[in-house]
Amino acid sequence: MSAPTRIAVDAMGGDYGPQIIVPAVLDSLLKDSQLRILLFGDKQNIEKFLPESTVRCLYERLDIINCMCAVESSDNPIDVIRNKQDSSLCQSIMALSQGDADACVSAGSTGALLMQSMRLIETLPGVKRPAICASVPTYHGNVSLLDLGANLKCDANNFHQFGVLASMKCNLVDGIENPSIKLLNIGEEANKGTKELKAAAELFNEDKNLNYQGFIEGNNLLTDPVDVIICDGFTGNVALKTAEGVARLAMGIGADIVRENLSLRLLSKLFTKSLSEIKSRLSPTQHNGAIFLGLNRIVVKSHGSARKGGFENAIGKANLYAKRNIINLLQPKLAKYSWMR
Amino acid sequence: MSAPTRIAVDAMGGDYGPQIIVPAVLDSLLKDSQLRILLFGDKQNIEKFLPESTVRCLYERLDIINCMCAVESSDNPIDVIRNKQDSSLCQSIMALSQGDADACVSAGSTGALLMQSMRLIETLPGVKRPAICASVPTYHGNVSLLDLGANLKCDANNFHQFGVLASMKCNLVDGIENPSIKLLNIGEEANKGTKELKAAAELFNEDKNLNYQGFIEGNNLLTDPVDVIICDGFTGNVALKTAEGVARLAMGIGADIVRENLSLRLLSKLFTKSLSEIKSRLSPTQHNGAIFLGLNRIVVKSHGSARKGGFENAIGKANLYAKRNIINLLQPKLAKYSWMR
Numbered sequence: 001m002s003a004p005t006r007i008a009v010d011a012m013g014g015d016y017g018p019q020i021i022v023p024a025v026l027d028s029l030l031k032d033s034q035l036r037i038l039l040f041g042d043k044q045n046i047e048k049f050l051p052e053s054t055v056r057c058l059y060e061r062l063d064i065i066n067c068m069c070a071v072e073s074s075d076n077p078i079d080v081i082r083n084k085q086d087s088s089l090c091q092s093i094m095a096l097s098q099g100d101a102d103a104c105v106s107a108g109s110t111g112a113l114l115m116q117s118m119r120l121i122e123t124l125p126g127v128k129r130p131a132i133c134a135s136v137p138t139y140h141g142n143v144s145l146l147d148l149g150a151n152l153k154c155d156a157n158n159f160h161q162f163g164v165l166a167s168m169k170c171n172l173v174d175g176i177e178n179p180s181i182k183l184l185n186i187g188e189e190a191n192k193g194t195k196e197l198k199a200a201a202e203l204f205n206e207d208k209n210l211n212y213q214g215f216i217e218g219n220n221l222l223t224d225p226v227d228v229i230i231c232d233g234f235t236g237n238v239a240l241k242t243a244e245g246v247a248r249l250a251m252g253i254g255a256d257i258v259r260e261n262l263s264l265r266l267l268s269k270l271f272t273k274s275l276s277e278i279k280s281r282l283s284p285t286q287h288n289g290a291i292f293l294g295l296n297r298i299v300v301k302s303h304g305s306a307r308k309g310g311f312e313n314a315i316g317k318a319n320l321y322a323k324r325n326i327i328n329l330l331q332p333k334l335a336k337y338s339w340m341r
Numbered sequence: 342m343s344a345p346t347r348i349a350v351d352a353m354g355g356d357y358g359p360q361i362i363v364p365a366v367l368d369s370l371l372k373d374s375q376l377r378i379l380l381f382g383d384k385q386n387i388e389k390f391l392p393e394s395t396v397r398c399l400y401e402r403l404d405i406i407n408c409m410c411a412v413e414s415s416d417n418p419i420d421v422i423r424n425k426q427d428s429s430l431c432q433s434i435m436a437l438s439q440g441d442a443d444a445c446v447s448a449g450s451t452g453a454l455l456m457q458s459m460r461l462i463e464t465l466p467g468v469k470r471p472a473i474c475a476s477v478p479t480y481h482g483n484v485s486l487l488d489l490g491a492n493l494k495c496d497a498n499n500f501h502q503f504g505v506l507a508s509m510k511c512n513l514v515d516g517i518e519n520p521s522i523k524l525l526n527i528g529e530e531a532n533k534g535t536k537e538l539k540a541a542a543e544l545f546n547e548d549k550n551l552n553y554q555g556f557i558e559g560n561n562l563l564t565d566p567v568d569v570i571i572c573d574g575f576t577g578n579v580a581l582k583t584a585e586g587v588a589r590l591a592m593g594i595g596a597d598i599v600r601e602n603l604s605l606r607l608l609s610k611l612f613t614k615s616l617s618e619i620k621s622r623l624s625p626t627q628h629n630g631a632i633f634l635g636l637n638r639i640v641v642k643s644h645g646s647a648r649k650g651g652f653e654n655a656i657g658k659a660n661l662y663a664k665r666n667i668i669n670l671l672q673p674k675l676a677k678y679s680w681m682r
Contacts, residue, residue, distance in 0.1 A: 076532055139590055149527055152535050186490055186578040191417055194493050194575065218582030222590050231579075234535065237527040238576055241559030242583045249480055249563050250591035 004034045004061075005322045006101045007315060008092040011041030012070035014107025014304045014311070018042070021107070022049035024311035028319070029058045035319060036061045038101055040088035042070065067091050070108075073304065077111035081119065090116050096297050097121050103298035103318035105289070107311060110301055114150055114292065121297045124165075124330055126339040130294030131162045132233065132301065133169065135287050136240065140225040144170055144179075147233035148240055148290060154232040156199035157339065159183065160207070165293045166228040167210055168333050173324050178211045179227035184235060185215035200230075209336070289314030296327055345375045345402075346663045348656060349433040349442035352382030353411035354449025355645045355652070359383070362448070363390035365652040369660070370399045376660060377402045379442055381429035383411065408432050411449075414645065418452035422460065431457050437638050438462050444639035444659035446630070448652060451642055455491055455633065462638045465506075465671055467680040471635030472503045473574065473642065474510065476628050477581065481566040485511055485520075488574040489581055489631060495573040497540035498680065500524065501548070506634045507569040508551055509674050514665050519552045520568035525576060526556035541571075550677070630655030637668055 011021045018041060025037050039046060043066035050059075067088040071080050084090060089108040096104040097120035106113050110132070123130060131147035144166045151158060163181050170179035183200060185193040190201065192215065204212035216224055218239060231239070288310035292299040298321045302314035350366055352359045359382060366378050380387060384407035391400075408429040412421050425431060430449040437445040438461035447454050451473070464471060472488035485507045492499060504522050511520035524541060526534040531542065533556065545553035557565055559580060572580070629651035633640040639662045643655035 074530070139593065152527070184579060186493070186575055186582075189415070218579040218584075219586035219589070221583050221586055223586060223593075234527055235576060235579055238525060238559040238572075239579050239583045241527075242562050242580045243559075243587045245560035245562055245564060246584045246587040247591060248560070250588060252480065252564075 004036050005032075005103070005319055006036045006038060007318050007322070008038045008040065008095045008101035008104040009315065010088045010092045010104075010106035010108055011039050011046050012067070012088040012108070014302060014306060016307065017070075018046050018049050020306070020308045021311055022046055024308045024315060025062065026050075026054060026058060027308070027312055028315045029061050030055070032319065036063070037315075038063045038065060038092070038095055040065045040067050040092045040095070042067065042088075065091065065095075071112050073109060075109060075112065077109060077115045080109065080112040081115050084112075089113060093117055093120055093299065096299065102322040103300065105300045105302060105311075105314050105318045107302035107304050107306055107314070110149060113299065113301055117292055117295055117297075117299050121295050121299070123294050124296050124327075124334060126334060126337060127161055127165065127294040128339075129158060129161075130292045131158075131165070132236075132290050133162075133166055133293040134240070134290035135174075136222070136243075137287050138222040138224075140223070142174075142287065143222075143224075143226060144174075144228045145221075145236060145240060146228075146230060146293060147236050149233040149237040150292070151233040153234070155196050156203055158232075159196070159200035159230050160203040161294065161339070162230050163204060163210055163212070163228065164207075164334070164337065165330070166230070168330055169291070169293060169326065170227050172326050172329050173321060174227075176227055180211045180213050180225075181228040181230065182213050182216035182224070182226045184221070184229055184231035184239065185217065188215045188217060190215075287313065289317035291317070291321065296331075298322055298327065345377050346373075346444070346660055347377045347379060347442045348659050348663070349379045349381065349436045349445040350656065351429045351433045351445070351447035351449055352380050352387050353408070353429040354447045355643060355647060356448075357648065358411075359387050359390050361647070361649045362652055363387055365649045365656060366403065367391075367395060367399060368649070368653055369656045370402050371396070373660065377404070378656075379404045379406060379433070379436055381406045381408050381433045381436070383408065383429075406432065406436075412453050414450060416450060416453065418450060418456045421450065421453040422456050425453075430454060434458055434461055434640065437640065443663040444641065446641045446643060446652075446655050446659045448643035448645050448647055448655070451490060454640065454642055458633055458636055458638075458640050462636050462640070464635050465637050465668075465675060467675060467678060468502055468506070468635040469680075470499060470502075471633045472499075472506070473577075473631050474503075474507055474634040475581070475631035476515075477563070477584075478628050479563040479565075481564070483515075483628065484563075484565075484567060485515075485569045486562075486577060486581060487569075487571060487634060488577050490574040490578040491633070492574045494575070496537050497544055499573075500537070500541035500571050501544040502635065502680070503571050504545060504551055504553070504569065505548075505675070505678060506671070507571070509671055510632070510634060510667065511568050513667050513670050514662060515568075517568055521552045521554050521566075522569040522571065523554050523557040523565070523567045525562070525570055525572035525580065526558065529556045529558060531556075628654065630658035632658070632662065637672075639663055639668065 068086040071089045093116045132150045133146035135142045136145045170176040288306045290301045300318040409427040412430045434457045473491045474487035476483045477486045511517040629647045641659040
């Protein structure tokens, strides 16, 4: 029997807090008898959402650690680090860094979570900066898109390191043989884009361990069957949010058309079902949970707007990364890179 | 009777060339008896698309200027400037710069068009760099989005100048009183984003002539009722193409659902109509024609994939800008800015 996975969960983050996080935690414990959860937050608030009737044995694998405060979405990350070390967000990363947990999940402030992670957890050998990497649903399946906001500006080495890490992640976790990689740019031709991207393309072309396939433009972001797309954190954040917004807008216009059109209104159940199928195929919240790739511990960020199912997905991802032992497997694989030394 | 507007048109640009550009030119001439067009390109090829039957008087307002070569989409802009000055693209900008035309329209290489424009045409007084500005359809109407690729990196002054120019353009051409402006960023809070964006926000806040309303995120790009959205050319290009791609993808998934679902297939005419309504409300090609804002002449870039109707829209925009006399009206309005002096 394998050792249990211990996940530190911040109960207070996101738009809904314990109301959706506690049920997500209980369902995760129910589905995996090898899982233990350390739940950080306001104990009194958390206990409101713990039903009496739940199978007793679940509670044996749930430790609630009372925290004196919570991080608000309006809090400045620097102030959080300075003044809110006793918050559920900071404490769950602390537990991870001290080896009390194998992974950490939070739906709280990305900036604070990243800053606390970089303060207490080292990067993998040779890696300069971690990147936020999400698995984004596309027409053909999923693409690992990074960086989504940890590094607003990137140099060629950052881009290359993101590609190496994401390629290994896809191989170790998603089981993809020789994952294909593209760089997000404003054109596909080699002379397009910033000098950092052109220099990165050279590093990728020289790296025979990677399956680099050139530049990709925004219009193909969700339709190209590529496995990994690399960009700086500013561009990735804007592109992913734009994609989410347009998908939601298409849904909204669809709903308008149903309302305005009598014959469609009569069929609206059928139409609504089709529209939610579009939504579910395009909505990133269905694939919730982004990893801070490049740290030597597993930190998973849940979307702030995730509900129970979404948060459960994020716990599931942290669990999968831990079970696949991704950190220990990445270390020797990284050793072949010169920036390791 | 007002003076005729003379528009220089590059007949050889875009994916379809004279086949769609010549009919678009003829329809534009038909609709506006005050319009003259100077059509640059391969005369023999152009004449293939000039019907014998067309009203004679149209041809009196059409001058065809034979050009020895055309710019290919694979051509490097620098090579175009060095070796293809006799191309239809370069010649039409040349005619504009020499005062033979009041505006220029091309569907050719954006890079070459921009480089030739900046080589032969001055920027408006005090303006450092022009920006590519398109009117993008949104849920509420249209938003002027810039820059879309002329400046991959921008400083705070660039951002501010784009805001000033776009605000004036919206007022003079679109008739919007006190146009609202936002800066595209990765969060709405003041502490979010790059140092250039934070510094730009300060310039915007200090400028009492502008109706600046803060940061906007990608997810609200097409749903916020704001009039102008400012960003650097890299981000704008990726965001707009991503929005186009996702809108097309939503259409594609909608079509898949129709195919897979018998009851919907029976209703597919109705469904297809609704889907094309979604498409027409989201597709930027319906609002084709981006202006190089900040030059002291009117240069309009058509989407390379535009068909006849789209190219006609681009000619229509150039015509509107010329009729509204935007360049002469911008000059005194800019005079209040310190960077004029």
